[in-house]
Amino acid sequence: MRTLSLHNRFDHIYIEKDVADHERTKKILAKIKYRNIIYIDHYKDIFNRHNQSVSLEKECQSLIIAKKEGRLIYDGSPVCQSFGNEHFYYTSLMMNCMYDCKYCYLKGMYPSGHMVIFVNLEDYFSKIEEILKEHPMYLSISYDSDLLSLEGLTGYVKKWIEFVDVHENLSVEIRTKAAPLNIWDDLKKCSRVIFAYTISLDEVVKNNERLTPSSDERLLSANAALNHGFKVRLCFDPLIYVKDYEEKYRGLISNVASKIEMDKIEDVSVGTFRISAEFLKNIRKQERSSSVVQFPFENTDGYYHYPEKIEEKLAQVVFSSLKRYIDEDKIFLWKSR
Secondary structure: OOOOOOOOOOOOEEEEHHHOOOHHHHHHHOOOOOOOEEEEOOOHHHHOOOOOOHHHHHHOOOEEEEOOOOOOEEEOOOOOOOOOOOOEEEEOOEEOOOOEEOOOOHHHHOOOOOEEEEOOHHHHHHHHHHHHOOOOEEEEOOOOOOHHHHHHHHOHHHHHHHHHHOOOOEEEEEEEOOOOOOOHHHOOOOOOEEEEEEOOOHHHHHHHEEOOOOHHHHHHHHHHHHHOOOEEEEEEEEEOOOOOHHHHHHHHHHHHHHHOOHHHOOEEEEEEOEEEHHHHHHHHHHOOOOOOOOOOOEEEOOEEEOOHHHHHHHHHHHHHHHOOOOOHHHEEEOOOO
């Protein structure tokens, strides 16, 4: 299994002065080895510097510990699935990711490859409680990072589950490419928390999802979660166009069904690669040799996606394959049109 060591992962640690004595800051520092601590006034002094190389910083990633101010909760993006929930939101507890996927939209959204962890969880919780007074919420908390991959460092997944458990009109999705096996006994089971595992073709993992566990390893983790009573969603999203994709995606679905009890799966997400025009422009400058991001996409309302024939065929191949193993009503299909 390809695993990342949190102990010596980060080259330098930058800490906002206002959170230097924060309890979570101290707990994070106690779990990692670092060369140097640099105290700063604001995370943007490092994260938003001009002329950074995201790719180079990914190779020698630093950690920034900070406090999130301003807006904490955002309306769900039109390129993300709401799974039938009327009040769909997301939040960013961290910025950037331990992994290094070539096609990741974060490379187009952020000017830096360094990672930011916000330690003021209570502020997020307070804001959510304000919204819950008005209506229920479906909230994704792991779009702009991979919380599960960093659970050994932050313990945020555990904290969020405890928060969701006492707020009956709150549901949370935790999307991940991580593959933990031994954390489930430490987490409280809550029916309104869904662990959403992204499942990719082996060649996509090998060529485009650097540092991530294989899809088989992710399935092992998903099985462990299911066996411990947690809700699991499988995400074939984004689907990536590759040579002989029909045969390969059918093989992927068959392999998934042989390794996991599909009748226990909460639901399945299917969606082809899509990204905002601005983000793709930035990524293409960094990933010049990537066939994924250099593909001649079509633009609809500011979002790039595969041409209609490819998009529909990709989705249909996966959709029809999945229907052999799971009820059609449990398959959520994203469409650009």
